[in-house]
Amino acid sequence: MKQFTDEEKLNILSDLISMKSVNENEIEVANYLKNLFLDYDIDSTIIPVTDTRVNLVAEIGSGHPVIGISGHMDVVSAGDENEWVSDPFTLTERNGKLYGRGTNDMKAGLVNLVLVMIELKENNELINGTVRFMATTGEEVGGAGSKKLYEEGYMADVEYLWVAEPSHDTIIYSHKGSLNLKVTSKGESAHSSMPHLGRNAINPLMAYLLELDRKLNNDDRVNDVLGQLVMSTTLFNAGNQVNSVPEKAIAEINVRTIPEFDNDEVIALFKKTAETYSKNGAQIDVDVTMSLPSVFTSGKSNMVNLAKSIGRKHLGFDIDLKGSPGATDASNLLRDKGVDFPFMMFGPGETKMAHKTNEYVYKDYYFAFFDIYKDLILELTRK
Ligand SMILES: [Zn+2]
Structure with a gap:
């Protein structure tokens, strides 16, 4: 029975933060995750987007429902590194917060998605359905990676999509x-x-x-x-x-x-x-x-309802439902999905913290979202 310890979760996040996946260096993250999947016999595919940029796709299970889970591998520049209290590319814990460029936007969410998939596979917990992990490149600069995934048909059979962008107390179901x-x-x-x-x-x-x-x-x-x-x-x-x-x-x-x-x-x-x-x-x-394009869904789905109740259980507070002014990869991924498509953006971290100097994610939320994602997949695939 595989159960990632808190220490393992922190070490993997720390490895990812140390990779400067600022514009065009996502391949380092993709290779790392590919090897991590491989350690647990999960095949994944590196998909070239440009000469230097790649996506990574991995899948477990088979048949319906097909759950799409997604996050971007790039981070924005650290800006003036002297303004940081600690090195932006060294994961540093202070007062229950994990500091580093990309902790919040959005490597904490990305790592959770990967580790949940590994546990589900390793413990044979997924009795039903498919989980497709889609890690993208260039989200911060126009969404070239998600555009490629959409064009190559990776979204065609997807029935639920969530993007693990930071929004810990709010489920975003539409955005500009x-x-x-x-x-x-x-x-x-x-x-x-x-x-x-x-x-x-x-x-x-x-x-x-x-x-x-x-x-x-x-x-x-x-x-x-x-x-x-x-x-x-x-x-x-x-x-x-x-x-x-x-x-x-x-x-x-x-x-x-x-x-x-x-x-x-x-x-x-x-x-x-x-x-x-x-x-x-x-x-x-x-x-x-x-x-x-904007993403407009009704927010009325069993997935959103489940995320709300499971989120409450693991976070201890009520989760809001809202629209957002910020765009995500969902703009590309949902290009041909309708208003009733179950979509949400929900992940560890605060929306306002994205792109900031001294970016952090609360350690507790990082761990809580692992449990939220896992419970959610188990609920959605229950027969
Ligand atoms: Zn982001």
Whole structure:
């Protein structure tokens, strides 16, 4: 009978934290997990996504139901490492908290999913159904890994999906989409003493951005769970020197979308407005650099109900049900699933802690979620 001890759980998490899986180095995590699975006779497949990036998929059991469990292997940069109290890539315990880059977002959740699968397999506890583990690459930078899994059909037969992103006291069953646009305005340079000889690239771009900002952020469509769409211009670069009329200006925009005002409609609006400006003497081009649709499910499923009661049992407090403004891999994984599809994001850690300096996860929650995940799979696959 395999039962991971607390020490083993901490050691494995510590190994994962020591791997700097900041952009493009997820393969180290994938190889480690592949070997760990192999120690317990679980086959897994490394799926190349780009030259350097990979996903990892492993499966136990057979037949229905097919439960999809997912987490990303990448972490965001540690930022200024001097701002950290302890080394971001050394798991460090202080006052019941486990510090390190990726403890919260989301290696604690990822390790739990792996260890639960191993115990279920090793102890023959899964009497029914399939559990498919899908570890992704590049979640923090556009979701290339989850897109690949969706395209290769790994979600086709999945009947339940949960993503172990940090949200310890709340089950997220819907979230906004995320759309990145890059807008380039081209003009003609001239000396600023004779601006009429050139065409200023900044001016029309500012007008264009402000017009869209007013239009999008004042749109009155509201999703009951997710609220309104929001748009922010987040980057603006232009000009070479103070006495030259700029020939080029580039802005980048992030839009958080809702089903009622979705990515396609926003893209069409940006392009149509650009055409209007271009007809009037400007030259504005729009590129879509990332497009993750919103995820909207009803949250009404036996899985969510079970997660609520099992969560309460192991955490000792009531679990909320909510929508979230942040996007996850579910944007890609659930591309063709309907509103009734049982989906949740639920994992150890606090949503607000993601991407922060001195990131931590509470040790108790890390352990509790192992029990939650295991009980949940056993309940869902019970005949
Ligand atoms: Zn995350």
